[in-house]
Amino acid sequence: MHLICEVEEIFEVNGVGCVICPGIPHDFPHPVRSSVALVIETPMGDRIETTLQNLMWVRGGKQRLHDPFSIAGDIQKTDIPLGSRVFLLHGSKT
Known part of the structure; x- marks a missing residue:
């Protein structure tokens, strides 16, 4: 897995x-696009498997170093506490 x-x-x-922020760093060394498999690990140790749905392009304001992204619709905001870590699943087709 890649953080x-x-x-x-x-x-x-x-x-x-x-939509998860900050999102994917512009210098992330692995290609990421819609439908790749993600794993979210919460601070309590729970593991949520999902997929990336869309990259969100934010315009205006200061230059951003990350692109926020949305995840599969069956996941609710309350399922993902702040501080959770999002990983690209190793071997995910990109």
Whole structure:
């Protein structure tokens, strides 16, 4: 598994689902696109398997070093506490 980020903020967008921030670093060494397998490990030790749905492009403000992304719609904001770690599942097809 490859660590993508630690969840600093998560919010829900109607029609999109949960969006995780900060997101994928621009210098992440592995290609990431829609439908790749992700694993989210919560601070309590729970493990959530999901998929990346969409990269979110944020315009305006200061230059960003990460791209937030949405995850599968069956995951709720309350399922993912701040501080959870998001991993790209090793061997996921990209």
